[in-house]
Amino acid sequence: MTTLLLLQQVDPPTPSLLAPDAGLVFWVAVVFGLALFILWKYAWGPITEALDERETRIEDSMQAAEKALEEARKIQADNERARREAEQEGQRILREAREEAERLRNEEIQETRERIATLRDQAQEDIAREKQSALDDLRAEVADLAIEAAERILGEALDQSRHRKLVENMIEELPKN
Amino acid sequence: MSVTPYRTRLAGVLALALLLFVGSPASVQADSVEGDPDAIGHSANGNYLDLMPIDKVELPRLLLTRHADGLSFDVYGTTKAALESGRYVIMDGEGNVLSEAETQYAINEKKHYNFPLAAASGPGIVIDFSITRHLLAVFLAALLLMIIGLRLGARYRRGIGREEAPRGTWQNMMEVLIIFVRDEIAKPAIGGKYARYMPFLLTAFFFILIGNLLGLIPWGVTATSNLMVTGTLAGFTFVITQVSGTKDYWRHIFNPPGVPAFVKPFLVPAEFIGLFTKPLALAFRLFGNMVSGHLVIVSVIGLIFIFSAQFGAAWGAGSVLVSVPVTLFVWMLKFAISFIQAYVFTILSALFIGMALEEHEHEHHEDEPEPHEALLDQAEEYVPGDGVSTTERPTPQPTV
Numbered sequence: 001m002t003t004l005l006l007l008q009q010v011d012p013p014t015p016s017l018l019a020p021d022a023g024l025v026f027w028v029a030v031v032f033g034l035a036l037f038i039l040w041k042y043a044w045g046p047i048t049e050a051l052d053e054r055e056t057r058i059e060d061s062m063q064a065a066e067k068a069l070e071e072a073r074k075i076q077a078d079n080e081r082a083r084r085e086a087e088q089e090g091q092r093i094l095r096e097a098r099e100e101a102e103r104l105r106n107e108e109i110q111e112t113r114e115r116i117a118t119l120r121d122q123a124q125e126d127i128a129r130e131k132q133s134a135l136d137d138l139r140a141e142v143a144d145l146a147i148e149a150a151e152r153i154l155g156e157a158l159d160q161s162r163h164r165k166l167v168e169n170m171i172e173e174l175p176k177n
Numbered sequence: 178m179s180v181t182p183y184r185t186r187l188a189g190v191l192a193l194a195l196l197l198f199v200g201s202p203a204s205v206q207a208d209s210v211e212g213d214p215d216a217i218g219h220s221a222n223g224n225y226l227d228l229m230p231i232d233k234v235e236l237p238r239l240l241l242t243r244h245a246d247g248l249s250f251d252v253y254g255t256t257k258a259a260l261e262s263g264r265y266v267i268m269d270g271e272g273n274v275l276s277e278a279e280t281q282y283a284i285n286e287k288k289h290y291n292f293p294l295a296a297a298s299g300p301g302i303v304i305d306f307s308i309t310r311h312l313l314a315v316f317l318a319a320l321l322l323m324i325i326g327l328r329l330g331a332r333y334r335r336g337i338g339r340e341e342a343p344r345g346t347w348q349n350m351m352e353v354l355i356i357f358v359r360d361e362i363a364k365p366a367i368g369g370k371y372a373r374y375m376p377f378l379l380t381a382f383f384f385i386l387i388g389n390l391l392g393l394i395p396w397g398v399t400a401t402s403n404l405m406v407t408g409t410l411a412g413f414t415f416v417i418t419q420v421s422g423t424k425d426y427w428r429h430i431f432n433p434p435g436v437p438a439f440v441k442p443f444l445v446p447a448e449f450i451g452l453f454t455k456p457l458a459l460a461f462r463l464f465g466n467m468v469s470g471h472l473v474i475v476s477v478i479g480l481i482f483i484f485s486a487q488f489g490a491a492w493g494a495g496s497v498l499v500s501v502p503v504t505l506f507v508w509m510l511k512f513a514i515s516f517i518q519a520y521v522f523t524i525l526s527a528l529f530i531g532m533a534l535e536e537h538e539h540e541h542h543e544d545e546p547e548p549h550e551a552l553l554d555q556a557e558e559y560v561p562g563d564g565v566s567t568t569e570r571p572t573p574q575p576t577v
Contacts, residue, residue, distance in 0.1 A: 010279045012291035013270030015221035017468060021405045023239070023306040024222070028409040031319045032384065035326075036413075040376035043326035047355060048375050050339035 143167045216475040220468050222311045222403055224256050224290040228396060235290055236313070239306035240265070245299035256290040267292035314400035318388040325351070326383070358382050358523060366527035367534060374530055377417060381410060382523040389467060389515030393508065401518075402467040404460060411456035411463075414526040419452070422533040455529050459522060466518045470511040477503050 146167050147160075219227075226234040235255035242251060244264065253259040260267065266274045267289055275283065275292065283289040296302055329351055333339050343349050363371040363378055385401055392399025400406050428434065430448040433441065477500050485493025 009282060010269055010275060012283070012288050013293070014217055015223065015291070017217065017221055018404055019222075021222065021309075022304045023241075024309060024312055024403070024405040025409050025412075026304070026306065027312050028315055028406050029412070031315055032380070032410065032413065035319045035322055035384065036377060036380045038323060039326040039330075039380050043330035044355075044376040044379045046330050047333045047338075048359065048372065050333040051352070051356065051359075053339055 139171055143171055146170075216472045216479060218291070219475045220399075220402055220471040222309045222405075224307055224309055226310055226313065226398075233287060236308050236310065238294070239308065240294075240302055241304045241306060242296045242302045243300040244296055248303070256294065257284055259294065260284065260289060264297050265294050266297050268295050310398050311400055311403040311406060314388065314391055314398035315406060318384055318391055318400050321387050321391075322380070322383050325387075354382070355379060362520070362524045362527050366524060367531040370534060371527075374417070374421075374527065377413065378523050378527055381413070381526060382519050385410065385463065385522050386515060386519035389519060390512075392467065392471065393511060393515065399467050399471060401463055402471055404464045407463040407467075408457075408460040410522070411460035414459060414529060415453075415456040417526075418456075418529045418533045421530055423536060425536050426533045455525075459525055463518055463522050466514055470507060470514060473507050474504055474511075477507065 143164065147163050150163065150167075224236045224238065226236060228234055235257060238251075238253045238256055238259045240251045240253075240259070242249060242264075251259070251262075251264065253262065259265040260280060267280060267283065268274055269292065272293075274295065280289065283292060294302065294305070329348065332343075332348060337344055338348060338352070343352050358379055359371070359375060362382075363375055367374055388400035388406070391397045392402060430452065431445055433444055433448065436444055481493050481496050481500050484496040
């Protein structure tokens with residue numbers, strides 16, 4: 001009985017780690033191939049595409065932001081320049097207005113001065129003329145008075161015109177003024 | 178083609194498989210003091226799920242077999258069902274068919290699924306399509322990857338991350354990885370045409386990463402610790418590389434310019450072999466890295482039982498103080514390696530594709546290395562002491 005039992009006792013051979021196994025290769029090929037195909041279509045494809053898309057968009061938006069910043073800087077610079085120009089323009093206008101006012105004032109003064117001078121000259125001329133005419137009148141009056149006086153004295157002996165001539169000569173001999 | 182009835186137990190097995198990774202902390206299997214940690218058996222593929230201490234669950238057998246009565250595709254819920262159908266037998270290591278009594282013993286001892294299966298008559302099994310534990314891990318990794326990928330894809334299609342900023346830790350975290358693959362792997366290694374290869378690189382990266390990480394969970398199975406799995410992934414890289422190959426790429430292999438005629442008979446075969454060694458290195462590197470961590474963890478845990486068996490239970494208990502911290506350390510190392518190896522596989526795939534796409538100027542400057550060569554060196558620096566790397570290191574580092 002024991003010998004029979006001993007005879008029946010068998011141990012399985014040590015399995016080989018390198019044993020070929022075509023069935024397993026087949027299965028793995030099918031499983032891996034299927035996984036590859038399905039994941040290609042529904043996972044890796046969309047994922048890598050999405051990642052690329054996202055990266056492109058991020059890059060684009062960063063470039064756009066940079067461009068916008070650049071533009072903003074340019075606009076700011078433009079504004080600054082425009083402001084400075086406007087300021088200068090204002091100052092120029094102010095200066096010109098001031099100069100114009102100055103000029104006008106000077107002209108006015110000049111004109112007034114000239115008018116005053118003219119008026120003075122005219123007045124002087126008038127005075128001189130009046131004086132002359134007054135002198136002339138006076139002279140005529142004096143002559144008449146003298147003749148009258150002489151006539152009164154001499155009593156109408158003398159010819160009117162001869163007398164006048166005589167008196168006028170006398171007055172001529174008188175010093176002027 | 179005859180299909181044997183699909184056992185209802187299969188549904189139960191699949192449900193259990195889903196429960197597989199939701200578990201409490203790993204418990205050390207202490208079925209006997211003598212203990213049989215069996216590091217290799219633990220790391221190897223098998224037609225069962227190890228849910229100890231609850232149970233070991235058999236997995237369905239799908240067999241394309243040429244029986245005496247012709248080719249048929251047989252589906253059984255378990256290996257036991259296949260044996261009981263009478264159409265299949267199990268063999269020992271030397272290929273001798275086990276006797277009726279021996280088979281019965283194996284079934285009673287729940288060892289039968291560890292024996293190689295063979296057809297009872299006729300030329301035998303053509304291809305074994307059985308759902309093995311590593312295949313379940315592959316399914317689970319693919320399922321998780323699909324759930325993660327499709328949910329994430331739906332978010333981007335809805336506009337989150339497209340028109341607006343990504344929301345939440347999860348999306349941001351995934352985006353970091355995706356952008357890492359794009360900017361650190363695809364763009365530098367492939368160049369301008371990188372976009373076409375992004376889906377493959379991303380799928381490979383996340384599939385390997387998830388596969389690696391699943392092995393770190395209690396009861397988890399590392400899909401990538403199977404050479405067939407890593408080999409198939411490398412096969413994808415190989416096919417994509419060759420399909421992408423430019424005229425220049427093929428000329429450099431079969432008629433390298435600027436090489437003396439007498440060198441060509443030596444160089445061309447070497448270049449041709451190089452076509453296949455590159456993906457092979459990929460496969461072995463990933464496999465080696467993932468399986469070695471597994472072996473180390475099981476071995477270190479196994480030390481507890483070896484000490485118990487050799488020197489008594491007290492020694493065994495004492496060795497826990499050393500074994501558990503070491504295991505924890507190796508676990509954390511494996512965690513890091515999970516990411517590193519996913520990265521290495523992906524960047525090397527990308528580099529191979531990039532090399533195939535390259536249009537050479539036919540002016541080789543011997544002294545200045547091409548950019549991808551620098552990247553290649555950098556990538557291989559990440560590989561701690563893998564047996565496949567072509568660069569020799571002066572001091573051997575621990576293989577993890």
